[in-house]
Amino acid sequence: MRVQSALVAALFGLSAPIHATQTFSNSGTLSGWSSINHEHKGTVQEVTNVVYKGPTALKMTQVYDASYSGRYHSEVVHKDMYKLGDTGFYGFMFRLQESWQFSPAQSYNIAQFIADFGDTGCDDYMPSSMVWLVGDQLFTRVKTGTVCAQKTTTFRNLATVSAGEWHKIIIQAKWRADGTGYYKMWFDGAKVLDEHNIDTTVDDSRAFQFRVGLYANGWHDDGAMKGTQGTRQIWYDEILAGTTFADADTDQQ
Numbered sequence: 001m002r003v004q005s006a007l008v009a010a011l012f013g014l015s016a017p018i019h020a021t022q023t024f025s026n027s028g029t030l031s032g033w034s035s036i037n038h039e040h041k042g043t044v045q046e047v048t049n050v051v052y053k054g055p056t057a058l059k060m061t062q063v064y065d066a067s068y069s070g071r072y073h074s075e076v077v078h079k080d081m082y083k084l085g086d087t088g089f090y091g092f093m094f095r096l097q098e099s100w101q102f103s104p105a106q107s108y109n110i111a112q113f114i115a116d117f118g119d120t121g122c123d124d125y126m127p128s129s130m131v132w133l134v135g136d137q138l139f140t141r142v143k144t145g146t147v148c149a150q151k152t153t154t155f156r157n158l159a160t161v162s163a164g165e166w167h168k169i170i171i172q173a174k175w176r177a178d179g180t181g182y183y184k185m186w187f188d189g190a191k192v193l194d195e196h197n198i199d200t201t202v203d204d205s206r207a208f209q210f211r212v213g214l215y216a217n218g219w220h221d222d223g224a225m226k227g228t229q230g231t232r233q234i235w236y237d238e239i240l241a242g243t244t245f246a247d248a249d250t251d252q253q
Contacts, residue, residue: 075213
C-alpha cells in the first residue's frame with residue numbers, strides 16, 4: 001500500500017510527509033525477521049520491562065571476553081532491503097543502558113546494511129552503510145566504488161547520544177553509484193545529515209540486508225576493550241523500512 005508516511009512522521013518527528021510504501025515493520029519482537037545473529041556470549045531477547053511504547057522491545061547484549069578473537073554481533077536481520085537503484089527509508093528506536101560508559105571512547109555499531117560478496121574473491125560479508133557510536137557521538141558512512149576497490153566516506157559527530165533514554169534514527173537514501181544519490185539522517189526528529197549528488201553504495205546489483213542491534217566492533221577491531229564496562233546492552237523498538245517515490249527528496253526539518 002502506498003502511503004504518505006503519517007506513521008513515519010509520527011514516530012520520527014518529521015514535519016513533511018514521505019511519499020512511500022512501508023515494506024517492513026517490527027514493534028520489538030523476535031518474530032518476522034529473516035534471521036537472528038548472536039555471537040559468543042551475546043544474546044538477543046524479547047523483553048517487556050524496558051519498552052518504547054509496549055508491549056515488547058528487543059534487548060541486545062554483548063559480553064567482552066579477552067580470550068576470544070572473534071566478532072561481537074547481537075543483531076536481528078531482514079534480508080533484501082535495498083539494491084542498487086532503489087530509494088528507501090529505514091528507521092528504528094534505540095536505548096542505551098543507563099550505565100553506558102562513554103569514556104574512553106570506542107566504536108559500537110548499532111545498525112548496518114550488509115551483503116555477501118564471498119564470490120568476488122575480494123571480500124566476504126561486507127557492510128555498506130553503518131550507524132555507530134564513538135563515545136557519545138553518532139557516526140554513519142557510505143561505502144562506494146567496487147567491492148574490489150572500495151571507498152569509505154564517514155560522516156562524524158552528527159549528534160550527541162545520551163544513555164537511559166529512547167532515541168530515534170531515520171535514514172533516507174537514494175542508492176546510486178553514478179553520482180546521483182543522496183543520503184540523509186535524522187536524529188530525534190532533527191536532520192543531522194543531508195548529502196546530495198553523491199555515490200551512496202557499491203557498484204553491484206545484489207541485495208543488501210538491514211540489521212539492527214549491538215555489534216561491539218571496537219572490541220574486535222582494536223584488539224581489546226577500552227574502559228571497564230565488559231557487558232553492553234541496547235534496546236530496540238519500532239523498526240521500519242520502505243520504498244520512497246518521486247525521488248522523495250523533500251526537505252524535512
